[in-house]
Amino acid sequence: MSALIHPTAVVEPGATLGEGVQVGAFCYIGNDVVVGDGTTFGVHCSVQGPTTIGRDNRFVGHCAIGGEPQDKKYAGERVGLEIGDRNLFREFCTVNRGTGSGGGVTRVGNDNWLLAYTHVAHDCHVGNHCVFSNNATLAGHVTVGDHVILSGFAGIHQFCRIGAHAFIGMGAFVNGDVPPFVMVAQEGYGKPRGINSEGLKRRGFDSERIAAIKRAYRALYMSGASLDDARARLEEIAAQSEDVREFVSFIDGAQRGLLR
Structure with missing residues (x-):
């Protein structure tokens, strides 16, 4: 036709x-x-x-x-x-x-x-x-990976990267790179608030994969460690998880600095 x-x-x-x-x-x-x-x-x-x-x-x-x-x-x-x-x-x-x-x-x-x-x-x-x-x-x-959700009124600063499977909450302003799988909530500029576990379940991630991603998130965002020390712990987790290797690779490529 x-x-x-x-x-x-x-x-x-x-x-x-x-x-x-x-x-x-x-x-x-x-x-x-x-x-x-x-x-x-x-x-x-x-x-x-x-x-x-x-x-x-x-x-x-x-x-x-x-x-x-x-x-x-x-x-x-x-x-x-x-x-x-x-x-x-x-x-x-x-x-x-x-x-x-x-x-x-x-x-x-x-x-x-x-x-x-x-x-x-x-x-x-x-x-x-x-x-x-x-x-x-x-x-x-801005570079946005696969399966990313941007909620209403979210704003992403120039040159930022949003990793695959990330979730940006309503009204959040992002001025740094967001690693894969991470959730960002509104709080002035957006702040990381856990991983997008519900979205990962919907896309077929099993409990073992999600648990490894959670360990990586805790090492980077909840341990209180410096970025260098956190990265060393991430390398240990990445040895057993392809998803965490993607997480580490994303961090290594940060251009505007990591959203922490």
Whole structure:
């Protein structure tokens, strides 16, 4: 089935639409935009290029996708946005393209839910199976792992990394790297408050894996040890746990300092 385009929509000649794409009323699809099969756009969506969108995505309405980065250093260089498959973008989502000095590309993976008024800034990399609740916001250059949940009104500072399976609580402001599996609660800037054990259970982690992650969390956040001493204890735990090895690897790559 060829694309279905509402009579009030504007699709520029330089756009490429796959089979079964639906473009709703008053949408705008710009030049240098590629849209995969089965993707749908509700009313008043706009997509600027260069942007590549995979298949079976759903943009509910009033989404602004692929806009210029909100960065004063941006000087019009060619930069892009890449979106994978089967993502849901609810009302008024905004996702910006990258910057020339930041790698040039913003990426959103597969099977994510970005709810109303969420924002993904320039040069962010979002993994797979994430949920961003209403008004959750990523500043520029943020990296988000797989299966991460950002609760409503959560805000992530630029250049931070959020590890896989982390859970950021409602209204928490994060200004440091969050290791995998950790829960962060609102308290001024966000503070670690245990591990995301319920989420891990839902994803098939057994009790032995979760227990090892808990030991790692206690060593890093509850022992009172310095980071160097805590890391030595983490190495001991990591010898018996692939999950904790991921935890340690994430800590070693911290750029903005670890959220403690």
